[in-house]
Amino acid sequence: AQTVTQSQPEMSVQEAETVTLSCTYDTSESDYYLFWYKQPPSRQMILVIRQEAYKQQNATENRFSVNFQKAAKSFSLKISDSQLGDAAMYFCAYWFQGGSEKLVFGKGTKLTVNP
Amino acid sequence: NAGVMQNPRHLVRRRGQEARLRCSPMKGHSHVYWYRQLPEEGLKFMVYLQKENIIDESGMPKERFSAEFPKEGPSILRIQQVVRGDSAAYFCASSPMAGGNTEAFFGQGTRLTVV
Numbered sequence: 001a002q003t004v005t006q007s008q009p010e011m012s013v014q015e016a017e018t019v020t021l022s023c024t025y026d027t028s029e030s031d032y033y034l035f036w037y038k039q040p041p042s043r044q045m046i047l048v049i050r051q052e053a054y055k056q057q058n059a060t061e062n063r064f065s066v067n068f069q070k071a072a073k074s075f076s077l078k079i080s081d082s083q084l085g086d087a088a089m090y091f092c093a094y095w096f097q098g099g100s101e102k103l104v105f106g107k108g109t110k111l112t113v114n115p
Numbered sequence: 116n117a118g119v120m121q122n123p124r125h126l127v128r129r130r131g132q133e134a135r136l137r138c139s140p141m142k143g144h145s146h147v148y149w150y151r152q153l154p155e156e157g158l159k160f161m162v163y164l165q166k167e168n169i170i171d172e173s174g175m176p177k178e179r180f181s182a183e184f185p186k187e188g189p190s191i192l193r194i195q196q197v198v199r200g201d202s203a204a205y206f207c208a209s210s211p212m213a214g215g216n217t218e219a220f221f222g223q224g225t226r227l228t229v230v
Binding site: 032043044045046047050052091093095100101102103105107 | 148150155156157158160163170171173174204206213214215216218219223224226
């Protein structure tokens, strides 16, 4: 079964600095999708970044980038130039396609940004 | 184009009552997913529906829970005879097609409290 593990329940970063959130996953598939979602206190789930497993190049979206290590099944999120508005829960997710279509989420990392 | 609309945002039910949670997908989206989030946890898949069809309900408890997505109108998640353990945030997501290469957009969730 596909599982997603986020080993850091909480992280903190100083404003303007860089932080990396870790995620590992387990799958026997060769082609899949990985996501990072942000959940601020409003509870709205917001897509931060998406990675397609068949693409070697790491995805980037402005200040957000990933380090995708397919062999190690690792998918970390780097936030550069952290801003106060980045404070939120961050969830790593795997798109499962075997007979259905669904996201499998990790338990999340709570990110605090200190001014 | 309005986003995914869920209502109500907050719902309080006494033990034994029924809870009905509604989800209106984004315009043009025919795929709907329901997830449940317990406190301090990530989202857990419950059910995946397309118009008038349940595709995968493997994450939904066999008893008391049901879901539908009729030809006309919103998707409904129904919980009969609620118990304290049903207290959680319930999220709906929609997408225009299946597959991880398309973004699933989330609603703001319904927080169900069973007293």
